[in-house]
Amino acid sequence: xxxxxxxxxxxxxxxxxxxxxxxxxxxxxxxxxxxxxxxxxxxxxxxxxxxxxxxxxxxxxxxxxxxxxxxxxxxxxxxxxxxxxxxxxxxxxxxxxxxxxxxxxxxxxxxxxxxxxxxxxxxxxxxxxxxxxxxxxxxxxxxxxxxxxxxxxxxxxxxxxxxxxxxxxxxxxxxxxxxxxxxxxxxxxxxxxxxxxxxxxxxxxxxxxxxxxxxxxxxxxxxxxxxxxxxxxxxxxxxxxxxxxxxxxxxxxxxxxxxxxxxxxxxxxxxxxxxxxxxxxxxxxxxxxxxxxxxxxxxxxxxxxxxxxxxxxxxxxxxxxxxxxxxxxxxxxxxxxxxxxxxxxxxxxxxxxxxxxxxxxxxxxxxxxxxxxxxxxxxxxxxxxxxxxxxxxxxxxxxxxxxxxxxxxxxxxxxxxxxxxxxxxxxxxxxxxxxxxxxxxxxxxxxxxxxxxxxxxxxxxxxxxxxxxxxxxxxxxxxxxxxxxxxxxxxxxxxxxxxxxxxxxxxxxxxxxxxxxxxxxxxxxxxxxxxxxxxxxxxxxxxxxxxxxxxxxxxxxxxxxxxxxxxxxxxxxxxxxxxxxxxxxxxxxxxxxxxxxxxxxxxxxxxxxxxxxxxxxxxxxxxxxxxxxxxxxxxxxxxxxxxxxxxxxxxxxxxxxxxxxxxxxxxxxxxxxxxxxxxxxxxxxxxxxxxxxxxxxxxxxxxxxxxxxxxxxxxxxxxxxxxxxxxxxxxxxxxxxxxxxxxxxxxxxxxxxxxxxxxxxxxxxxxxxxxxxxxxxxxxxxxxxxxxxxxxxxxxxxxxxxxxxxxxxxxxxxxxxxxxxxxxxxxxxxxxxxxxxxxxxxxxxxxxxxxxxxxxxxxxxxxxxxxxxxxxxxxxxxxxxxxxxxxxxxxxxxxxxxxxxxxxxxxxxx
Numbered sequence: 001x002x003x004x005x006x007x008x009x010x011x012x013x014x015x016x017x018x019x020x021x022x023x024x025x026x027x028x029x030x031x032x033x034x035x036x037x038x039x040x041x042x043x044x045x046x047x048x049x050x051x052x053x054x055x056x057x058x059x060x061x062x063x064x065x066x067x068x069x070x071x072x073x074x075x076x077x078x079x080x081x082x083x084x085x086x087x088x089x090x091x092x093x094x095x096x097x098x099x100x101x102x103x104x105x106x107x108x109x110x111x112x113x114x115x116x117x118x119x120x121x122x123x124x125x126x127x128x129x130x131x132x133x134x135x136x137x138x139x140x141x142x143x144x145x146x147x148x149x150x151x152x153x154x155x156x157x158x159x160x161x162x163x164x165x166x167x168x169x170x171x172x173x174x175x176x177x178x179x180x181x182x183x184x185x186x187x188x189x190x191x192x193x194x195x196x197x198x199x200x201x202x203x204x205x206x207x208x209x210x211x212x213x214x215x216x217x218x219x220x221x222x223x224x225x226x227x228x229x230x231x232x233x234x235x236x237x238x239x240x241x242x243x244x245x246x247x248x249x250x251x252x253x254x255x256x257x258x259x260x261x262x263x264x265x266x267x268x269x270x271x272x273x274x275x276x277x278x279x280x281x282x283x284x285x286x287x288x289x290x291x292x293x294x295x296x297x298x299x300x301x302x303x304x305x306x307x308x309x310x311x312x313x314x315x316x317x318x319x320x321x322x323x324x325x326x327x328x329x330x331x332x333x334x335x336x337x338x339x340x341x342x343x344x345x346x347x348x349x350x351x352x353x354x355x356x357x358x359x360x361x362x363x364x365x366x367x368x369x370x371x372x373x374x375x376x377x378x379x380x381x382x383x384x385x386x387x388x389x390x391x392x393x394x395x396x397x398x399x400x401x402x403x404x405x406x407x408x409x410x411x412x413x414x415x416x417x418x419x420x421x422x423x424x425x426x427x428x429x430x431x432x433x434x435x436x437x438x439x440x441x442x443x444x445x446x447x448x449x450x451x452x453x454x455x456x457x458x459x460x461x462x463x464x465x466x467x468x469x470x471x472x473x474x475x476x477x478x479x480x481x482x483x484x485x486x487x488x489x490x491x492x493x494x495x496x497x498x499x500x501x502x503x504x505x506x507x508x509x510x511x512x513x514x515x516x517x518x519x520x521x522x523x524x525x526x527x528x529x530x531x532x533x534x535x536x537x538x539x540x541x542x543x544x545x546x547x548x549x550x551x552x553x554x555x556x557x558x559x560x561x562x563x564x565x566x567x568x569x570x571x572x573x574x575x576x577x578x579x580x581x582x583x584x585x586x587x588x589x590x591x592x593x594x595x596x597x598x599x600x601x602x603x604x605x606x607x608x609x610x611x612x613x614x615x616x617x618x619x620x621x622x623x624x625x626x627x628x629x630x631x632x633x634x635x636x637x638x639x640x641x642x643x644x645x646x647x648x649x650x651x652x653x654x655x656x657x658x659x660x661x662x663x664x665x666x667x668x669x670x671x672x673x674x675x676x677x678x679x680x681x682x683x684x685x686x687x688x689x690x691x692x693x694x695x696x697x698x699x700x701x702x703x704x705x706x707x708x709x710x711x712x713x714x715x716x717x718x719x720x721x722x723x724x725x726x727x728x729x730x731x732x733x734x735x736x737x738x739x740x741x742x743x744x745x746x747x748x749x750x751x752x753x754x755x756x757x758x759x760x761x762x763x764x765x766x767x768x769x770x771x772x773x774x775x776x777x778x779x780x781x782x783x784x785x786x787x788x789x790x791x792x793x794x795x796x797x798x799x800x801x802x803x804x805x806x807x808x809x810x811x812x813x814x815x816x817x818x819x820x821x822x823x824x825x826x827x828x829x830x831x832x833x834x835x836x837x838x839x840x841x842x843x844x845x846x847x848x849x850x851x852x853x854x855x856x857x858x859x860x861x862x863x864x865x866x867x868x869x870x871x872x873x874x875x876x877x878x879x880x881x882x883x884x885x886x887x888x889x890x891x892x893x894x895x896x897x898x899x900x901x902x903x904x905x906x907x908x909x910x
Contacts, residue, residue: 066127483506
């Protein structure tokens with residue numbers, strides 16, 4: 001019969017009658033075991049190697065085998081983002097010595113068919129007694145005598161650089177010591193996991209933390225890849241349920257350690273004669289995650305978000321609709337914290353362009369007008385994004401989202417996008433109410449539920465295992481068909497789908513470079529090809545183009561690849577530039593949509609851009625045009641028509657639009673969003689996978705998020721759109737809070753000349769980072785920013801970095817007003833220290849309190865300030881500014897205060 005296994009990772013146990021063996025079954029998922037989400041390695045959620053050990057040891061305990069003689073890991077066990085995996089632990093019958101074998105298998109729940117293969121992840125051998133008596137380490141003398149302290153600070157940042165994205169459950173290292181070849185550590189589970197620890201032999205998160213101790217585990221690895229446990233030998237469990245451990249690790253060779261662990265009283269918990277680590281490559285991890293899915297295919301997931309527990313009261317607000325309204329608002333006394341612009345489009349031909357132009361004017365005015373830095377502009381659309389039911393009712397509003405997303409990327413914390421429920425009677429009120437409930441830059445309101453956008457991997461039910469069909473005897477129209485991406489799509493349609501009738505339309509048609517060779521190539525592959533000149537943004541020309549489709553080969557598919565790039569920060573965009581970019585995107589696709597709605601199409605695919613989703617800084621007009629396509633395809637899907645928008649990332653190509661993306665832009669996209677250039681063949685594989693999708697918008701993009709994770713672990717900001725892929729851990733929040741005021745504190749203790757030098761170093765370092773340099777050597781103090789490669793976009797990014805570092809409000813034209821690092825540093829010095837010696841009077845008083853409270857008491861004593869601070873803290877209102885404490889009890893009370901309380905008293909915070 002079947003019995004409960006009574007273990008968090010094992011559901012049931014079955015005894016096998018013929019072999020005296022056992023089989024444990026289980027289901028693992030992020031919903032059932034949410035702590036597993038804290039163990040992301042190389043971008044995927046892995047059951048830690050210590051989790052496989054836990055399964056084998058628990059199986060051995062049930063089988064009466066007290067020693068795990070050996071466990072060898074064969075393949076990583078990946079937990080999918082959605083759904084779950086089936087796990088089986090098979091324990092063989094005993095041999096003549098009583099030893100047993102263990103095998104650990106898994107199979108994804110969404111694997112096709114009942115006969116899908118199981119993957120073996122580990123094999124193990126269990127024995128009844130240790131092969132040799134083991135002398136345990138004595139943990140009673142603790143900390144270990146003669147050992148030197150190893151500082152674990154920065155551990156999470158080092159791990160993140162190597163691809164380990166550990167959440168709070170796995171950040172258990174509390175203290176580390178070293179003595180020769182021995183390393184000692186204290187590790188503990190967070191409070192919320194301690195009760196559950198009693199159900200494990202040893203909680204995997206607790207034991208995994210041991211492997212990340214500095215000088216032992218992942219941070220010591222050399223070369224590529226991340227390191228995971230490969231081979232355990234001689235593992236003996238002495239006690240179960242520990243929530244904290246004292247650990248001794250002894251080097252036993254390259255990549256190998258011996259391990260002893262005890263509880264907080266020194267009682268033995270677990271020992272291992274040896275543990276060997278091995279490197280896993282990104283390719284191994286990705287193929288384990290889902291070998292059948294396209295690894296670089298993402299969806300825009302509108303995630304329901306709970307309201308903040310300490311929700312703020314609804315802010316006061318005023319409506320604005322024009323740039324003049326913004327100017328008037330800035331001139332009034334007591335500017336409210338929120339201004340709301342309602343941005344709802346109509347049904348006319350120019351609805352999207354007109355609406356985007358109106359929003360552009362207001363956004364530009366908001367960003368350049370003085371007096372609004374402490375207020376936020378809320379751009380409120382209605383039915384512009386497919387949150388909730390997936391329906392878009394206003395594609396013109398979708399264009400606004402692309403435009404404003406670009407403005408947000410260039411100007412953090414100045415603008416908020418909120419999409420109101422199409423059924424809402426009072427959109428503005430609902431929008432303002434949403435601001436009080438969540439702190440997000442992009443929100444959708446549907447009824448009483450709030451949604452936020454997050455990029456997520458397209459796997460499982462989003463990519464059903466049903467092949468896409470395009471009628472081989474029908475005609476497929478490819479617009480932009482003679483361009484590099486259009487030609488690539490045409491070849492793919494012929495070779496992969498067997499399409500035999502193609503119309504390739506472009507502005508120059510057969511006169512386009514390479515058109516003749518392309519036609520010959522496709523003809524040789526067996527396709528009938530017509531290359532024609534057509535401006536599809538002209539409705540009359542679009543109608544004439546569709547009239548060319550022969551009746552015997554009716555139109556079965558549309559693939560729109562045409563477009564025009566337009567680069568420039570939001571302040572440089574004009575209605576004319578919007579119109580130029582909208583023509584081949586918005587106008588052309590709207591015409592094709594309207595003219596083909598009555599036709600039985602198999603596919604209607606448009607090429608959009610990742611800039612419409614995120615990373616749109618410097619491409620506001622292009623992002624707006626592509627976001628319109630995203631919205632229109634959602635509208636088509638909701639109407640039961642085919643519609644798929646592919647928001648492509650960067651392409652690896654030397655001609656066409658992608659070739660105009662320079663190295664600096666690519667470097668910035670890689671650093672801020674992990675975007676890398678995608679090989680053409682890989683892009684077409686993603687095209688093939690995307691045609692199976694159940695959603696209207698997919699993001700085919702090659703992302704390497706290691707840099708984003710490392711920045712997050714070091715306290716940096718994670719783009720909101722990536723927070724479903726890169727999760728900030730507990731260490732991130734701590735790092736951010738301790739850095740506040742660091743620059744001001746450091747500068748305040750320097751002479752004026754040294755302050756200026758420190759600010760020059762700051763400017764050079766931040767400029768080098770913006771330009772993608774490894775260090776500041778490439779940016780000289782007296783070299784003009786223009787000569788080092790700065791443009792309007794990189795200037796904005798430098799402004800944002802310096803604003804975050806100094807707390808100053810700085811204009812976007814900073815590097816043009818102060819043309820080199822030295823001049824800019826002098827300006828910062830003047831702003832921070834207007835009288836040349838003391839900090840500006842408008843510096844945040846709370847920040848000053850935190851700076852003073854962060855100093856150890858010894859620093860006050862060494863500077864001769866301790867007595868003065870004590871006297872200052874003990875004064876009553878009206879008392880003289882000098883003197884001593886007359887009351888001995890008061891003197892003792894003040895002496896017992898910690899530095900935080902002392903500073904609060906000194907500053908009058910009673």
